[in-house]
Amino acid sequence: DQQVKQNSPSLSVQEGRISILNCDYTNSMFDYFLWYKKYPAEGPTFLISISSIKDKNEDGRFTVFLNKSAKHLSLHIVPSQPGDSAVYFCAASVGNGGATNKLIFGTGTLLAVQP
Amino acid sequence: EAGVTQSPTHLIKTRGQQATLRCSPISGHTSVYWYQQALGLGLQFLLWYDEGEERNRGNFPPRFSGRQFPNYSSELNVNALELEDSALYLCASTHSGNTIYFGEGSWLTVV
Numbered sequence: 001d002q003q004v005k006q007n008s009p010s011l012s013v014q015e016g017r018i019s020i021l022n023c024d025y026t027n028s029m030f031d032y033f034l035w036y037k038k039y040p041a042e043g044p045t046f047l048i049s050i051s052s053i054k055d056k057n058e059d060g061r062f063t064v065f066l067n068k069s070a071k072h073l074s075l076h077i078v079p080s081q082p083g084d085s086a087v088y089f090c091a092a093s094v095g096n097g098g099a100t101n102k103l104i105f106g107t108g109t110l111l112a113v114q115p
Numbered sequence: 116e117a118g119v120t121q122s123p124t125h126l127i128k129t130r131g132q133q134a135t136l137r138c139s140p141i142s143g144h145t146s147v148y149w150y151q152q153a154l155g156l157g158l159q160f161l162l163w164y165d166e167g168e169e170r171n172r173g174n175f176p177p178r179f180s181g182r183q184f185p186n187y188s189s190e191l192n193v194n195a196l197e198l199e200d201s202a203l204y205l206c207a208s209t210h211s212g213n214t215i216y217f218g219e220g221s222w223l224t225v226v
Contacts, residue, residue: 044160045159045160105216
């Protein structure tokens, strides 16, 4: 049973435009959500997070939105840059403040930003 | 199916000593990643092994090293321990490269 779902395996966006990556979850007990980014030759690295007490968190070009009623979160990248091309993982946890060993990861979305 | 297993769960060392952490990936997974998660920080990529070879390493000094054995299990060694090496060390394994499974981690405390 996939508790965290990223239904789009890939996304292609033009440089300078907005990239929107989506994630749905089924467990209403999740209270901390994170996005990780993975380049081909590396493991995933932390990008941005959000606690369930918030509905938005912004860090530079990256903004994460959380809609608890819909059990949906999204990552917006504005403006998109070619260096943003990577696989993006959504992850969620219950308690532990997002301690990584308790994270449930989605399957990832490959973002390709075209110059 | 057994998940990613790591040992020891907790390890206390004194400054200057060496620490060895171990990881067994999920059966069938050939790639192993090592991460450091220091208090208050996100995951920091350390090392990536695939098919017995080191494929990449993060921005860590050479005293962080490791290897992957023929059965795909892996070892992380930290030499000349410093206080700031105190962290949770996580191992993850993957086969396809997309879905990543983390172990429970090994807590290293340097005193």
